[in-house]
Amino acid sequence: MNISLEYFLIVAQEQSISRGAERAMVSQQDMSNHIRRLEKQYGRLFDRRPKFALTPAGQAVLDTYLQVRMLERSLTERLQNLKESTAGTIRLGLHIARARILLPKILERFSAQYPGVNLEVTHGDTAVFEQLLEQGDLHLFLGINPTIHSSFMGSSVGREPVYLIAAEKLLNQCFPNSSVPDTLSPDQLQKLPLIFSPTVSTTQLQISDFFQRQQLNLHPKVTVGDFDLQLRLAIQGIGCCFCPNMHLSEVRQFLSPNAPVLRRLTVTGLELWNDVKIVRNKRMYHPHYLDVFESILEQEARIALSL
Template identity: 35%
Template sequence: MNISMQYFLVVAEELSISRAAERLYVSQQCVSSHIKKLEQQYCVELFVRKPAFCLTEEGKALQRSLLRQKVLESSLAKEMNEIRGQRTNRVRAGIHNTRAGLLLPLVIRQFQKSFPNVVVEVYQGSTNEFETMLLNGNLDIFIATDTMERPEFRCLFLRKEHNYLVSTVSLLERLGMGSVAVSHKIEAVQLTRLPFISSLSGSYLQTKIDSWMDERRITIQKNIVVGTYRTQLLLAAQNAGVCFCPQMLFPLIADLNRNASGKDHLVPITVEGLDIPTELSVIVHRDAYQSEILSAFSASLKQAISTALGADVATWSLTRIEESKTDPVDT
């Protein structure tokens, strides 16, 4: 890949000549010159300058091709090094913010048994961010939730994870819905009576839930919008509202309940007609070299997710309810 192509990729990522020049430590004129050279080479316009600076369809095609070339070149270098016995000593992994706290201890413990000297760089963010990083060659592997199929990705589907509504018993009783806490079930029409703690609009799960609500013409009260499940659960434990929670995060609920008493316990609730599981997968780039280290890290991720989702939800739920009945309750 020549320097003009390298500069083009930076401009395509930044969508700004000036920002690209700052990143590259060169003048804007230098960057523009290299872009012009590529446009002359392919006899196309790569960017639309007005009204907003963006890639043309030809520019998008070149970006896809060059990103793949970048990954292939990096992959070849890694494979050559491994053949020479110079194994890579780094894995760059993407894991969702809240899930990282649950999975990383399991992953690292298992992985370091075989590769104690390999550096694990963990990036925390959203599936959207990880997809972009993987395409740009800035990530080796990530855990995806409901990722879209892409020809550049190799996807190892792990399992489906169920999602539940979560609330304290006391909040439900205050709203005249104590029977919901006992049955662990709620009708869809009853959701309008609840104050919700919701995820940001870019969340895949929130998008699916919002679509499900729209189809049934259900309008809920989104009193709080916050980005991480951990924060949502902390707020729910303080009776600030109800939230949706993936099954993997039930250990966080159990921890919160250990420090709560009586009706301040959080309980999981099934919403009538709402069957929107989250698909968990491990994603790598299809053209990237699958080293022994990367394969081992992928296996550790798979084992950690299996362990994290191994607890029986029904048993956990009933245990929590029985404990809440025996705790002293202020009336």
């Protein structure tokens, strides 16, 4: 591993030498020295003004280094697989809420067949997984509405509706003089306290785009990325949240017999569907056990989407 190129990769990702140095836990001067060393060899790699960004030469170095880095890792894994075909490590990208639903069943089945294969799970969102897969830091990920790059191959698991979830008692408080239909108008939506995901969420970006097109200025009461926590807050009547269908199966696990009634609603003009896919990097080496793992992941994800 070339340490200067690794530092260059970090700076390119952070778009800042100071943030890159902080992430790499080195001094800013040390980081700058590594970048200058590379620039003597390859030319200017970053523009500092008006905005810190890669130059064309910097982009070329980045693209090439990512390919070399991935090929080196694939070679190491392939040689290891020649020595022991039933041992290794799978690096999976999976949202933490989906991991709680899928991983126990996946690991029960997969570990019975391949006890010598370890699993490293990275939590995040689809955009994060795409970057990590491109860099060779993941073998595969389960994402929604992913961008399929030329080096990726994706298999569709299914389409997943996203609903607005609200406690009946909250709806009665916000609309005391009328019954609430299963489909709300945008004007009715403005009267409800909302629980949002962070703006980096793929689903939240779709929702925010709809609000902008409707010229609605909605301010969330709570912003939190964990769907489990969003549902718990919705049950308490703190607000209502947009929830993918897979996560609704979790509601039954923490609803007591005396829990408030939850309503599953839609919004006029807001068509929210997640295209759920498993994505792999076709340039990476794929041992047989990875194919088995992907098959089990697809089966369990399809079951969870159908509940």
